Structures are given as C-alpha cells and as structure tokens.
Amino acid sequence: MIFLDYNYDSLLERAFSQLPKLSEEVSDFKIPNADSIVQGNKTIIRNFSQIADVARRDIKEFARYISKEFAAPINIEEGRLIISKRVNNEEINEKIKKYFNTYVICKECHKPDTRFDSIERGFVTIVCEACGARYTIKYY
C-alpha cells in the first residue's frame, strides 16, 4: 500500500514537471497570421480587423501601412482589407511581422502593450504601457 502511494506521488510529480511553465506561456506573444485569398487581381485579408485589434491599432492606419508596403491601393470592407494587387499569404505575413516588430512590440521590454502617442513630420512616438518606455521612430 505504502509502496503504491509512493509511486503515484512520484508519477504525479513527474507529470507536473513536464508541463510548460505558465509565465512562459503568457509572455509568448504570437504575431497573428493573415487569412488571405486572391480573387482576380485583388487580394482579400479576411481577418484584417482581428489583426488590427491584436496590434491595438486603428484599422485605417494599419491599412495605410499595408498599402504603402505593397505600393497598391487598398479598401476596407466590413473588417476585411482588399488590396488591389495579387499578393500571396507569405508576403502578407512578412509585412504583418515587420509591422508588429517595428510598431507594436516594445523595443525595450518586447511586450506588445504599446500605443502611438503622436505622429509628427514623418516620425511616430511610441509609448509602452508595460514598461513606460517612450521612443520615436520613422513613420510609414
């Protein structure tokens, strides 16, 4: 009986030690991927508003970035972004990643809790609500 209990406890201990630590999971912020399709000469990002929400950026401002990066006119329709150009999913994800790494993820603490404070003369001041960092970088 005692022998069985001992085994059970050590098994339980081993099971717990193999679980990932909670703190690591929380800080592991994932840049969202685009759900896109090409229709004729246009590309539609179907989850664009969700991506803007994760970035906590204004959808129009975020769309402007995508438009500049692809050098193509864009339209927002019911939370979807329509790019007047054929681009593949991989290319879009590269741009989204670049946006998050430059304009969303804090360069000091690497958390995504930032906001645009002011935009002036081609520069944007970013404020981090997690660590208080404040820095100015080139705006798109």
Ligand SMILES: [Zn+2]
């Ligand atoms: Zn920060």
